[in-house]
Amino acid sequence: MAQEPTGVAVGARVAGVEVHLPSRRVPTAELEAWVGPFRPPPGLLHRLTGIAARHVMDADEQASDLAVAAARKVLAATGTSPDEVDLLIFAAASQDLVEPATAHIVAAKLGVSCPVMDVKNACNSVLNGIETADALIATGRYRTVLVACGESPSRAVRRDVASLREFLRALPGYTLSDAGAAVLLTAAETPGILASGFAADSRHWAAGTLATGGSMHPRDPEHTYFTLDAAALKKAFLALGTGILDRTLAGAGLGWDDLAVVGVHQVSLPYLEVFADRAGVPRDKLVVTVAEHGNCAAASLPLQLARARESGRAGPGDLVGLVGLAGGVSLGLIVVRL
Secondary structure, eight states, X not given: OOXXXXXXXXXXXXXXXXXXXXXXXEEHHHHHHHOEESOOOTTHHHHHHOOOXXXXXXXXXOHHHHHHHHHHHHHHHHTOOGGGOOEEEEEOSOOSOSSSOXXXXXXXXXXXXXXXXXXXXXXTHHHHHHHHHHHHHHTTSOSEEEEEEEEOGGGGOOOEEOSXXXXXXXXXXXXXXXXXXEEEEEEESSOSEXXXXXXXXXXXXXXXXXXXXXXXXXXXXXXXXXXXXXXXXXXXXXXXXXXXXXXXXXXXXXXXXXXXXXXXXXXXHHHHHHHHHHHXXXXXXXXXXXXXXXXXXXXXXXXXXXXXXXXXXXXTTOEEEEEEEETXXXXXXXXXXX
């Protein structure tokens, strides 16, 4: 049984981070062979994206299964019983169903009995889930919050493209990778979330969409595929700028050099490099995962954090920055002391 709220304001710390990557890896050359009748020149996708392979879940798996696999890992790694979880947040761009919240499905599969909710903001979903958990823990409402993510974008990849124009509209889907992630946050006397800041320019929401299932396009099969106007999205992020990152760091009295590593949401290798240069993030601070694992949507940042810890690049006491970029568009930064 989850603990009763204490009413005492405390801070949140990241007690554990784990990921689950489906064992099936699809090389970019194999994915190119799927596309038709218009076929891109061999090697084009790799040259454009820098991605060698991505993970694809089994046909009988759901987004919730990926989240549950990662959640079980983090509970085991931290020695946390499901009964200790006060709140479960499912944070992902993907979902099992429109209704009910996928968090209910994750909780049922995990055997967790506590309040649940979904937090959805495209590829910033996990960051916003962490922000939400931190705020609720700080009020004393909850002490142990599990943020679970399951991304299943392979289900929205268009294979049938008849022209170069259709191929370019579908191109972002070819970067996407299925993945699960889980972040466990617990109450602590010394807060581990040192700073957070987010900004959005929602005028550009139409630049990238997966439109199926809502009131706009409830049943049209054409809207079950992810589409993106790359030029419009680039223009949107240029207009948004990186000021929120600078202000968030400055507010905490920090600079990029104070951080052990900086995770940046990774859509493609070329754009990661362009964004890092624009934001002033030193290249040696980056944790590059997109080349071998593709664009894992909201699971991208937990994957980078887990890899940084596994490799010894970030350990207890170190400061880590997590930079989120998401369709809509939105940009944000959370600084964590491990």
